[in-house]
Amino acid sequence: MSRAGALLAREVALAWGKGGGPLVALGFYAGTATLLPLATGPEPARLAAIATGMAWVALALAALLSLERLFERDYEDGALDLIVLSPQPLELTCAIKCLGQWIATGAPLALAAPVAAIALGAKPQLAPLILSCALIGGLAFAFTGGIGAALSLGARRGGLLTAVIVLPLFVPPVIFGGAALDAFANGLPWHAGLALLSAYAAAAVALGPLAMAAACRNALS
Amino acid sequence: MISRLSLENLSVRRGGRLLFEGLALSLAAGEACALTGRNGAGKTSLLRTIAGLVTTEAGTITFGDADADAARATGLHLIGHLDGLKPGRTAREELDFWSRWTGGTEASTRQATQRLELSTLLDLEVRRLSAGQRRRLALARLIAAPRRLWLLDEPLSPLDGVWRERFGAVMAEHLATGGLIVAAVHDPLPIPAKALEIGA
Numbered sequence: 001m002s003r004a005g006a007l008l009a010r011e012v013a014l015a016w017g018k019g020g021g022p023l024v025a026l027g028f029y030a031g032t033a034t035l036l037p038l039a040t041g042p043e044p045a046r047l048a049a050i051a052t053g054m055a056w057v058a059l060a061l062a063a064l065l066s067l068e069r070l071f072e073r074d075y076e077d078g079a080l081d082l083i084v085l086s087p088q089p090l091e092l093t094c095a096i097k098c099l100g101q102w103i104a105t106g107a108p109l110a111l112a113a114p115v116a117a118i119a120l121g122a123k124p125q126l127a128p129l130i131l132s133c134a135l136i137g138g139l140a141f142a143f144t145g146g147i148g149a150a151l152s153l154g155a156r157r158g159g160l161l162t163a164v165i166v167l168p169l170f171v172p173p174v175i176f177g178g179a180a181l182d183a184f185a186n187g188l189p190w191h192a193g194l195a196l197l198s199a200y201a202a203a204a205v206a207l208g209p210l211a212m213a214a215a216c217r218n219a220l221s
Numbered sequence: 222m223i224s225r226l227s228l229e230n231l232s233v234r235r236g237g238r239l240l241f242e243g244l245a246l247s248l249a250a251g252e253a254c255a256l257t258g259r260n261g262a263g264k265t266s267l268l269r270t271i272a273g274l275v276t277t278e279a280g281t282i283t284f285g286d287a288d289a290d291a292a293r294a295t296g297l298h299l300i301g302h303l304d305g306l307k308p309g310r311t312a313r314e315e316l317d318f319w320s321r322w323t324g325g326t327e328a329s330t331r332q333a334t335q336r337l338e339l340s341t342l343l344d345l346e347v348r349r350l351s352a353g354q355r356r357r358l359a360l361a362r363l364i365a366a367p368r369r370l371w372l373l374d375e376p377l378s379p380l381d382g383v384w385r386e387r388f389g390a391v392m393a394e395h396l397a398t399g400g401l402i403v404a405a406v407h408d409p410l411p412i413p414a415k416a417l418e419i420g421a
Contacts (some may be wrong), residue, residue, distance in 0.1 A: 005325075006317075006321040007318075007322065008320055010318050014310075016310050017310070069296040073307070077303055077306065078301050078302075078304060079305035079306075080305075081299060081301060082299065082305050084274065084317070085272055085274075085297070086322060086323075087291075087324075088296055131334070133346060199387075220269075220275075221275050221276050
């Protein structure tokens with residue numbers, strides 16, 4: 001197995017591993033999605049109108065939850081030193097770490113997203129689009145989130161700092177994905193929102209690793 | 222291929238404090254250096270500086286004719302007091318991963334397992350290992366992927382008497398095949414080594 005493959009397998013295993021990982025993220029997602037309608041009132045008509053939006057925002061928050069440990073665990077135990085000392089460019093390494101994060105938590109959350117939205121009252125026809133948006137958006141969340149995780153390396157309460165850094169970066173995907181879902185639900189053209197969401201995810205995948213690598217080097221030196 | 226390690230007039234600053242300045246060291250293939258100094262003198266920082274993780278304030282680090290970036294990426298091992306091992310994973314998973322990451326083969330990993338007598342520990346989670354066993358698992362990387370320059374941070378401290386002697390033999394073998402070792406130590410190294418004291 002190649003170096004990159006070995007790293008991806010390790011990252012997925014670490015994210016799945018003890019301490020919850022995807023199960024905690026899914027539990028948090030289910031909790032948030034249940035909490036939101038309690039505050040808005042139980043009328044089905046009102047709930048149905050905002051169901052996809054709530055499911056989408058809850059997804060962004062749940063994606064935030066598991067980011068904290070992405071670089072921190074390797075930074076704390078010295079593994080990041082050894083990961084940096086490699087012929088594999090650090091940018092590629094960072095991209096693989098984010099991809100592992102997406103496979104381990106982004107994809108399970110994406111599978112849960114249509115379920116949560118329909119449970120809140122969204123039309124079942126929306127399910128495929130919600131799944132696509134959640135998969136593509138999850139990629140954007142993982143790769144922009146990695147920037148925050150790398151920037152907050154070494155800080156006390158790094159998880160909170162990560163959230164504060166990352167939330168503004170989550171704004172565009174939340175807007176684009178929400179717009180696509182809203183347009184589809186109202187029978188309007190929805191392709192633009194999905195295209196913009198995909199473009200943002202592509203930009204995050206391309207540019208995020210550069211920022212993460214620089215932040216990691218800075219944290220280690 | 223690293224044939225030599227030269228530090229010239231090296232100064233390193235950490236957190237606004239000058240750790241050391243004007244440090245010089247020249248190490249040829251087959252030579253070792255025992256790095257001593259008080260706690261906090263900068264032994265670990267010097268090792269991480271040689272590895273390129275810490276930037277220098279002044280001075281140069283050269284690896285013979287080898288390009289510095291290539292030498293750091295493929296020519297050196299850094300075994301710090303933080304060993305990079307994940308408590309929740311098994312010793313086998315960790316050894317296999319680090320062996321692959323540093324370019325080792327299956328045969329060399331097996332050899333490392335035998336040499337450091339890890340075979341009975343491989344199925345245990347790292348959290349179940351004692352400090353000495355963890356260190357042996359970390360040191361197995363040295364054999365799993367042959368590289369010329371070993372940067373060792375207190376390699377002996379958690380090891381018992383028997384393993385200090387055995388690891389001394391491993392180091393002697395590495396030097397005999399043209400390797401270089403820089404080791405930060407408090408106790409004397411069990412091999413002939415140049416002495417370099419930081420903050421003297």
